[in-house]
Amino acid sequence: MAETSRLLDTGDDNPPNTSCLHQPPGDQESLSKLHGSSIDLASLRTVVAQDDSTAATAQTSEKTPPVITETKSRKHSGRLIRSLAHWAPEIISLVISVIALGAIISVIKALEGKPVRNVFGALTLNGLIQILSTILKAALLMPVAEAIGEQKWLWFATGPKRLSDIGEFDLASRGPRGSLRFLFRLPHNKATCLGAVITLVSLGLDTFTQLVVQTQDCVIDTKGQAMLFRTNNYTMWDKNASTTSSLGLDSQMNFAIFQGLLDPPLNATANLPSQCISGNCTFVNDGVYSTLAICHSYKNISNLVDRTHATLQTLPNSIANLSYHENSFSSAEVNLTDAMYTENMPLFQFEAIADLPGRIGALRASVFPCIQSFSGVRISNSQIQQTLMATTPLARICKKGWNSSLPPYYSFAGNIPAFPGIDCSPIDSPLGNKTVPAHELSDGRHYIIPLEHLHDYSNYSDANIPGRASGPQKTLYYHPLCTWTFGLGATEAIETVLRQTFGSQKKPRLLAGMWGYYEGEYWIRLLSEATKKNQVDSYMRGLVWSMTAAVRRNGDPSNSPYLRGTVQTTETCVQFEWKFLLYNIALIIAAIFFLSFTLISAQNIDSQRSCWKSAALPLIWCGLEGITQAERPVDTKEDIGLQSRTLRVHLVRKLDRPEISNPRPAIHPSSEKEGSFPIPTKSKQRQQGSDVGQEFDEEMQTKGQIGRWVLEKTEKTKDSRDRRIRRWGGKLSNWLPI
Secondary structure, eight states: OHHHHHHHHOOOSSOOSSOSEEOOHHHHHHHHHHTSSSOOHHHHHHHHHHHHHHHHHHHHHHHSOOOHHHHHHHHHHHHHHHHHHHTHHHHHHHHHHHHHHHHHHHHHHHHBTSBOOOSBTTBOHHHHHHHHHHHHHHHHHHHHHHHHHHHHHHHHHTSOEETTHHHHHHHHTTOHHHHHHHHHHOTTOHHHHHHHHHHHHGGGHHHHHHHHEEEEEEEEEOSSOEEEOOOSEEOOOBSTTOOSSSOBOOHHHHHHHHHHHHSOOSSTTTTOOEEOTTSEEEEGGGGOEEEEEEEEEEEEOGGGOBOOSSSOEEOOGGGTTOEEOTTOEEEEEOOOOGGGOSTTOOSEEEEEEEEETTEEEEEEEEEEEEEEEEEEEEEETTEEEEEEEEEEEOEEEOOSSTTOSSOOEEEEESSOOSSTTOOOOOBSSOBTTBOEEEEEOTTSOEEEOOGGGTTTOOOGGGGGSTTGGGSOOOOEEEOGGGEEEEOHHHHHHHHHHHHHHHBOSSSBEEEOOTTSOOOOOHHHHHHHHHHHTTOHHHHHHHHHHHHHHHHHHTOOGGGOOOEEEEEEEEEEEEEEOHHHHHHHHHHHHHHHHHHHHHHHHHHHHOTTSOOOTTOSHHHHHHOEESOOGGGOOOSOHHHHHHHHTTOEEEEEEEOOOOOOOSOOOOOOGGGOOTTOOOOOOHHHHHHHHHHHHHHHHHHHHHTTOOEEEEEEEEOOOOOHHHHHHHHHHHHHHHTTTO
């Protein structure tokens, strides 16, 4: 009785983790007694007592509330926890691969758009990415290899398989060569094929990780000062070159005029003065600013030509009596009168009669001070880039009676600040930085009066302002950067030089053909050629571009703040290419799916076996069952491989069940005596032996005793599809170096 109770109660509630063969000594002793050649009376009493005990236990269980569901749930959760514990190293390894991927993203994101530099000492960015990529790859492949090893046991647990498949699984878990071979040899094992594909695809992981880091030329801020010259006031003239009749022009503007006529700049910004040591600069306020400049206008006035004479065409007498004869060209300053001398009068204006394309015609061109407003200015590759937003002419201001001894000048005051954010509203009295006095024109524009001539100037149109006759005009005060002035000396000096260049009213500049009268300089010849090609507008643009550069370079220091910016340099910078990172992300997701699928399959297919993974010891420990010595060639590796292809084995659990053999003759109940024990009949004895074995199996399973796991030889099965796949896969793989 005690021995049988020990047989039924020695099992442990927790199943073993690593043993292939698990039979406690107590159970082995009990089984050896039950395997005897005969059954004595004591043994039969033990069996009957066991039946009585089982019945009593059943009666007791009927009175006890059922806890079957709770027990199963606890066992299931316990198995899940133990399974996760078995796979803890692989799960941690996958977590490490995810962390390595996150580290790669963090490093590249932190350095994106920055110059390529060493990260730590001599360690470059590519070197750091290579280290993290190696960690990611190693941490990714370890759980994949272990899951392939576990798939090997699941493969044999699902039914009879070829013994040679063990070698294919073993090679697949070792690296790319075995994985490629596995895809040809066992393509119908789709789960393990996924692991093999992951192993093969991981060969490109380092390459795609390096492709994530790209480089490109970028512009970054650096030390230095960026400046673009501009001005609100231009008052330059040369006192030493002045005469009693006119003010002298400064040398820089004089040079700019002739450079514009003879060698004009390629574009409006080519000659602009700036400071940018790197050749790449950006400026504040998104490059929005305004500056004083020289502008021009051009108009075709061929409709004014008098064509009365067939060989002599002239402009009206009021236009300097210009005439055209044969191949001649003539130009001169426009004859001004008091009626024409208004605030809209340009700095200089000339007319010319010439051989225009297709007919004899005339043109009128002028230059005048203006305000130019720009946006988006920057310097790139030493070239100034900007967008012209608006052009505002300045008003011509002179003392009443234009023949005054004081020369005219140009001015404007209003809502056109030098830089954004400046308050340009006027006030009635000077306060703070609004100290520049201004008066109003009849058209509503305001102009400033130089302080030294505050009481000498009153423009023609002032008399037409309502209320002006009743008293002096009201004075307003502006911020200096909202006022614009082209000074007296500069105005007179430039007018004098341009009059001499293109011809005065009394002496026009002439250029005649080979039969006519010749008089004219080289720039007049260029102008004549420009008229024949209808390019006078381009000719005038070159002139004013050059003059504007001189104005901006030599602005009045008291009101000419620079447009300041940031110096930038072109360097090789890091660029993040996200699309190549999808390769790594897809590999990690596939590895997580493969490991999860293997773990769930192990629970569903073979939950009582521990996780052997890719371990080799279970093969040695379990051995092969049902294989004779003649079927175990030991000569060469090739003999073993050839024989393994013909064997079918199945991973099974073998339980040593108790059996009752050699029963004694039956004793009928009628012949029982007191003190004797009835001997069961043969049919009852067989039934009793079967019941004992079944109870043993159930009890062993209940108490977690899994017996011995063995690879048992089975009979060959007819599976034409499996045989066909293996045959063609083997032939194809033999042609490959795998």
